[in-house]
Amino acid sequence: MKIFQREQRSLFGEILDWMLTPLLLLWPVSLALTWLVAQSIAGKPFDRALEYNAQAIAQLVAVQGGRVVFNLPQPAREILRADDSDHVYYQVLGARGELLSGDRDLPLPPEDEIPVLGETLLRDADMRGMEVRVAYTWVKLDLPGSRPALVQVAETREKRSVLATEIIKGVMLPQLVILPLAVLLVWLALVRGIKPLSELEERIRARKPDDLSPLDEKVVPLEVAPLVSSVNDLLTRLKGSIATQKRFLADAAHQLKTPLAGLRMQADLAQREGSSAEELKQSLKQIGRSSMRATHTVNQLLALARAESSGKALVRQPCDLAALAVEAVRDTVPRAMEKHLDLGYDGEEPGAAAVKLQGNPTLLKEMIRNLLDNAVNYTPSSPQHPGVVTVHVLADPFGGAIVLQVEDTGPGIPEAERELVFQPFYRSLGTNVDGSGLGLPIVLEIARQHDATIEIGDTRPGHVPPGTRVTVRFAGGEASEPGVEAAQAAL
Known part of the structure; x- marks a missing residue:
């Protein structure tokens, strides 16, 4: 039961309800218990008086001349x-149950009760339609073979009820004054208790729109600290998301500026008066090349943004890394054939348990595709001297890892630039290959999402050109030793 009903839930109201509802419900229960206790307390002195009267009357029962006599003086x-x-009644019965004195219609003790000599007992009964309290005792008579005499004294319960009522008034009236005061104190305590929440709300409202700094957890109550921590975590993720969006917009504007400027220049050249058909054809080719470059750049930017925004929300499922690598190799075959490249896969068979891991298959395939794109783009090749690009998926039983390697016979990456190539838009000097400089940053971000590490080395150390080997190591793999030995032998 709620004392205060609201359309919208209020923390203050909820706490107040749960504190006042039991208090108001227990008050009638306390009243009933107090009444019972008061009845018991009020009855004790009157019970003792009844017992005294019964014992005093019992002393007046005597045996004279072989018969039982009772003489109660008039005073x-x-x-x-x-x-x-109250009305007071008494009754004295002889050995044969004859009435010696008192009220004849006073109820007798239960028939199955065994008389106990010399002990005064108490019971409740009805006398002439009124509730009475009865004290009775059995008196031993000096007659051979006779039953004991019975002495009973009874009185109505009016004095007891009056005294119990006075006790109730003395106990409950102060409570009627204290109860509203208790409600007021509870209200004030709650107002004081939730004041830190109001102060927290004021601090949040006073912030500037671009202020995403964490809230101070030390100035809030201990119970609110987990909520503030969760808000701080949300602010951190929101800040990172906004930074990613800003970086994406800045990168997109920067990278699309050059191809768009080329498109406009070629369009202007094509619209010149006196342009020949050959010049118009060249302009259209340049326009097509610039549009393809812009499309590739946009796709790479979207892939990088998608990888960066995955964060903790990355959906993981069982993935067959070998099957993903084979699919990526098949998708790249047409481009490799155009460049006369020898493209192949060498490693564990798809479906092997040793190369299965928990990850996002879309992002993993995107990572492999970017590594292949880099290898295809930067590996020189001709029909007479074809370049070689090879993908390996290995299981390392000693390190407990799954290893993905993409090798090529290109010019390689100088050791001084192997950290720089993972920065967005960085491109090695001396290369004439079209690219956006986003392939390896995408690979790094996806690897980070899967708790993997990346290393860049030479395919053929000491040879010219040395080639490039990119190794991605995923933790937690389970491999079989023969498969690894065969793959390592092939290397």
């Missing part, structure tokens, strides 16, 4: 009856 009888609030 004692008047004292016994002198009660302004």
Whole structure:
């Protein structure tokens, strides 16, 4: 049950409800328990008085001349009856159950009760339609073979009810004053308790739109610290996402400026008066080449942005790295044939358990495709002297890893530039190959998403040209030794 109902949930209201609802529900229960306790407390002194009267009357029962007699003096009888609030009754029965004195219609003890001599007992009964409290005792008689005499004293319960009511008033009336005060104190305590949340809200509202710095976790209560930590994590990821978007826009504007300028220049040349058909044809070729370059650049930028934005949301599933490598090699075969390249795959067979890992198949195939594109673009080849590009997928049982290698017989990458080539738009000097400078940054980002490491080395150390070998090592692979030995022998 909620004391305060709202359309929108309020933390202040929820806490107040859960604190006040039990308090207000327990108050009637406390009232009932107090009434029961008051009844018990109020009855004890009157029970003792009844017991005393019963014992005093029992002392007046005697045996004279072989018969039971009872003589209650008139003053004692008047004292016994002198009660302004309650009716008092008494009864004295002889050995044969005959009435010696008192009220004949006073209820008798239960028939199955065994008389206990000399002990005064108490019970509740009804007398003339009123509830009464009865004290009774059995008196031993000096008659051979006779039953004991019974003495009973009873009174109505009016004084007991009045005293219990007075006790209830004395206990509950202060509670009626304290209860609103307790509600007020609870309210004030809650206002004071959630004040840090209000201060946190004010600090957040006072921030500038571009302020994505983390919130201070030390100035908030311990219970709110996990929430602030989660907000800080969100702010960090949001800051990284915004930085990625800004970098993407800046990179796109920078990289598309040159091909777009070339397109405009070639279009202007094609529109010149007096241009020959051959000049127009060359301009169209240049326009086509520039558009292809712009398209490639846009695709690379999108691939890099997709890899960078994956983050913790990367969807992983079982992937067959060998099968992905074979697919990428098949997709690259047409370009390799145009350049007269010897393109091939050498490594574990697709489907082998040793080369399966948890990853994103789309990003892994994009990584292999970019490595192949780089190798195809930078490896010189001719029908007389074809270049060679080879993809290896190996399982390392000793290091517990899966290794992807892409080798070529190109000019190689100088050792001083092997860290620089992973920077966006960096291109080695002295190369006349069209490219965006984004292939290896894409490879690095995808490898980072899969907790893999990348190394660049020479395919044939000491030879000219040395070639390039890019090695991507994925942790957690499970391999079989014969497969690795065969792959290493092939190298």
